[in-house]
Amino acid sequence: MEQKKISGAEALLFSLNAEGVDTLFGYPGGTIIPLYDALYVHADRMRHILTRHEQGAIHAAQGFARASGRTGVCIATSGPGATNLLTGIADAMIDSTPVVCITAQVPVNALGTDFFQEADIISMTSPVTKWNYQVTSAAEIAPAISRAFFLAGTGRPGPVVIDITKNALVEMLDGFEYEKCKELRCYNDHPVIDTDALERAVELLNGAERPLIIFGQGIKLSGAEKQLRELSERGNIPMASTVLGLSAVPSEHPNFVGMVGMHGNVAPNRMTQQADVILAVGMRFSDRVTGKIGEYAKQARLIHVDIDASELGRIITPEIAILGDAAEALAAMKRTIEARDRSAWFGVAAEQFALEQREVISKDLRPTKERVTMGEVIDGVARATGGDAIIVTDVGQHQMEAARYSRFARTRSLITSGGLGTMGYGLPAAIGAKIAMPNRQVVLFCGDGGLQMTIQELGTVLEWKVGVKIVLLNNSFLGMVRQWQQLFFERRYSSTPMTNPDFQKIADAYEIHHRLVEKREDLAAAIGEMLATPGAYFVEVKVDEEDCVFPMIPGGAALSDIMFNESL
Amino acid sequence: MENREYIISAFTENHPGILFRVASVFLRRKINIESFKVSDSPVRGISLFTIVAVVDEAMARVLVQQINRIVGVLKSSYYTADGLLSQEVALFKVRKAILRGDTFEQISRKHPLRLLQMNGEYLVLRKSGYKEEIDALRDELKERGLLMELSRSGSIILHRETVEKSMDGIL
Ligand SMILES: Cc1ncc(C[n+]2csc(CCOP(=O)(O)OP(=O)(O)O)c2C)c(N)n1
Ligand SMILES: [Mg+2]
Numbered sequence: 001m002e003q004k005k006i007s008g009a010e011a012l013l014f015s016l017n018a019e020g021v022d023t024l025f026g027y028p029g030g031t032i033i034p035l036y037d038a039l040y041v042h043a044d045r046m047r048h049i050l051t052r053h054e055q056g057a058i059h060a061a062q063g064f065a066r067a068s069g070r071t072g073v074c075i076a077t078s079g080p081g082a083t084n085l086l087t088g089i090a091d092a093m094i095d096s097t098p099v100v101c102i103t104a105q106v107p108v109n110a111l112g113t114d115f116f117q118e119a120d121i122i123s124m125t126s127p128v129t130k131w132n133y134q135v136t137s138a139a140e141i142a143p144a145i146s147r148a149f150f151l152a153g154t155g156r157p158g159p160v161v162i163d164i165t166k167n168a169l170v171e172m173l174d175g176f177e178y179e180k181c182k183e184l185r186c187y188n189d190h191p192v193i194d195t196d197a198l199e200r201a202v203e204l205l206n207g208a209e210r211p212l213i214i215f216g217q218g219i220k221l222s223g224a225e226k227q228l229r230e231l232s233e234r235g236n237i238p239m240a241s242t243v244l245g246l247s248a249v250p251s252e253h254p255n256f257v258g259m260v261g262m263h264g265n266v267a268p269n270r271m272t273q274q275a276d277v278i279l280a281v282g283m284r285f286s287d288r289v290t291g292k293i294g295e296y297a298k299q300a301r302l303i304h305v306d307i308d309a310s311e312l313g314r315i316i317t318p319e320i321a322i323l324g325d326a327a328e329a330l331a332a333m334k335r336t337i338e339a340r341d342r343s344a345w346f347g348v349a350a351e352q353f354a355l356e357q358r359e360v361i362s363k364d365l366r367p368t369k370e371r372v373t374m375g376e377v378i379d380g381v382a383r384a385t386g387g388d389a390i391i392v393t394d395v396g397q398h399q400m401e402a403a404r405y406s407r408f409a410r411t412r413s414l415i416t417s418g419g420l421g422t423m424g425y426g427l428p429a430a431i432g433a434k435i436a437m438p439n440r441q442v443v444l445f446c447g448d449g450g451l452q453m454t455i456q457e458l459g460t461v462l463e464w465k466v467g468v469k470i471v472l473l474n475n476s477f478l479g480m481v482r483q484w485q486q487l488f489f490e491r492r493y494s495s496t497p498m499t500n501p502d503f504q505k506i507a508d509a510y511e512i513h514h515r516l517v518e519k520r521e522d523l524a525a526a527i528g529e530m531l532a533t534p535g536a537y538f539v540e541v542k543v544d545e546e547d548c549v550f551p552m553i554p555g556g557a558a559l560s561d562i563m564f565n566e567s568l
Numbered sequence: 569m570e571n572r573e574y575i576i577s578a579f580t581e582n583h584p585g586i587l588f589r590v591a592s593v594f595l596r597r598k599i600n601i602e603s604f605k606v607s608d609s610p611v612r613g614i615s616l617f618t619i620v621a622v623v624d625e626a627m628a629r630v631l632v633q634q635i636n637r638i639v640g641v642l643k644s645s646y647y648t649a650d651g652l653l654s655q656e657v658a659l660f661k662v663r664k665a666i667l668r669g670d671t672f673e674q675i676s677r678k679h680p681l682r683l684l685q686m687n688g689e690y691l692v693l694r695k696s697g698y699k700e701e702i703d704a705l706r707d708e709l710k711e712r713g714l715l716m717e718l719s720r721s722g723s724i725i726l727h728r729e730t731v732e733k734s735m736d737g738i739l
Contacts, residue, residue, distance in 0.1 A: 131639045310633040
């Protein structure tokens with residue numbers, strides 16, 4: 001216990017330290033100055049990364065969290081500072097990312113007066129936070145922060161907003177005491193798993209001819225990578241991933257059959273439709289995964305494991321619902337799982353992979369046309385890094401190609417905005433990831449559209465010398481929207497062509513090494529140089545303007561209706 | 569599945585902000601709330617929410633799951649009206665004309681009620697009972713042109729088991 005008198009702002013800082021926080025992403029303003037003053041005085045206790053926009057601060061905190069597994073923290077001033085966080089908060093909510101956002105608020109006696117820079121951030125963030133709380137006195141700060149971290153990081157993680165009125169930041173306290181929150185009676189972070197259900201699930205799997213494991217980000221969030229692999233290996237069961245699950249299992253694992261969903265691999269989508277038993281773990285049956293729900297996995301008896309009770313039966317009613325932690329559930333199932341010969345079933349995977357190779361992959365990776373494809377660039381990076389890099393993406397065509405063609409050797413190596421599909425996520429998330437994991441190579445793939453949504457964060461790269469490798473896949477289009485216009489709106493390219501600035505000059509202005517690639521023969525050297533050069537690097541590749549991402553299951557179609565090219 | 573009236577109950581911490589979150593669960597799906605009531609529960613510091621909405625059973629289940637997910641909610645469940653004891657209390661302001669002839673007698677025989685107040689202009693009647701009984705009295709007074717004003721409590725419910733029992737292991 002520190003006995004000296006301290007301010008609320010100091011108590012906040014000490015509370016964050018007590019939670020092990022050493023890095024904040026944020027942006028100052030009038031209301032939050034007392035906290036910035038404490039950061040100045042106690043500079044040795046906390047590193048504050050000044051981003052160039054509050055949206056950048058929260059996406060950086062998200063990238064930080066997703067790369068490291070630690071809760072990311074961002075801070076913003078009242079009013080516009082706080083509202084600028086909203087997109088990131090919604091993104092963190094739908095993608096279960098543990099972040100704590102601290103917003104300053106007008107003084108308690110000014111609440112509700114339309115005071116300068118007052119915004120009702122508690123009301124605004126209620127639908128998109130796991131929890132939020134307004135602190136109006138200094139004494140509340142420590143307990144609120146301890147609850148915030150407990151709630152953000154446990155169970156199904158998510159964003160928490162702590163809104164602190166200015167008076168609470170400046171009030172003085174007699175010393176500082178901190179107690180870590182370990183439980184709340186109104187919240188169950190660790191449901192006890194129904195062992196009966198587990199037994200029935202294993203029985204179902206043991207009896208299955210064509211079982212399939214479909215896993216999502218829950219594997220990473222639970223730290224269940226090893227348990228998943230062991231269950232699959234022991235039971236000889238193929239596994240498929242959602243976009244957010246990617247990298248939880250090495251891409252080269254013999255039982256890994258690829259990514260499910262709209263732009264997923266053919267094999268796992270087809271296998272979903274043929275499976276007799278599906279074990280779904282830590283995933284939520286997003287419409288991007290299921291396609292037409294009435295046609296989804298009709299043959300399969302379904303087992304669903306999730307730590308969020310509200311996900312069980314929300315989209316599809318499973319035959320066996322298992323509420324609990326994925327690592328625990330999978331470890332328990334592993335004990336009694338039996339191996340069976342499933343060569344015919346794995347044969348389906350091989351056959352469908354060969355089909356995809358022929359119809360799509362070979363055209364993407366070894367094109368005969370002049371222009372470079374996105375796939376070539378992503379494949380080039382995957383080869384050059386040996387799948388060891390953290391891949392971060394923005395949103396659009398390049399995102400789906402990055403998910404399809406990246407190779408992952410380690411977990412937590414794909415950071416992408418899945419549920420919300422937030423353009424502008426990529427650059428700041430990559431910054432956060434690199435700051436969290438300075439010893440790992442962090443490669444961002446972004447589009448010309450999305451980059452310009454948060455391009456000001458190049459300033460953060462400059463100021464903090466963040467060694468992110470930025471690969472701009474420039475097609476001079478809002479490509480993914482254009483793809484839909486191309487395929488479903490008879491090429492009426494309404495507001496999707498883009499007149500772009502000279503990105504090379506922009507990179508130059510921010511003092512970032514840069515290189516433009518227009519020809520295939522320059523690609524490998526550019527990637528090599530990018531990876532070998534210490535610090536940030538910007539590679540812009542001019543890619544074919546009218547390429548589409550295939551395979552594609554059009555929105556609302558059944559998983560079996562796969563398009564392999566424009567005419568099918 | 570068929571739409572019908574469901575009563576959704578939730579025991580929650582008595583904290584600000586929970587009502588907002590509970591209401592959002594409905595608003596987000598554009599489900600109209602027929603009645604919404606928050607009151608004390610027998611346990612100090614714990615509130616009882618009683619919400620009535622017309623939905624199908626699958627939706628009632630989803631709503632309850634989503635309400636249960638809110639930090640601060642201890643337990644939410646859904647019922648149909650016959651699944652628990654649900655009553656309403658209503659106050660009726662009626663015209664003095666009800667005293668002409670034997671109208672008052674007729675009405676009060678059909679709809680057991682209490683006369684609470686009377687003055688030169690109007691009478692105040694109190695009726696408690698099932699929702700349908702309140703509806704019936706309202707309709708009759710309206711038809712006869714006697715109804716001036718009506719205020720009703722919304723469903724007040726009692727669970728079959730005690731609060732302590734239904735929240736076993738939580739409190
Ligand atoms: C904030 C936001 N606004 C709009 C969209 C809709 N949207 C999805 S992909 C896309 C195009 C992205 O273009 P670009 O960044 O160039 O990437 P590309 O698809 O060309 O690879 C758009 C506009 C979105 N996802 N997010
Ligand atoms: Mg583009």
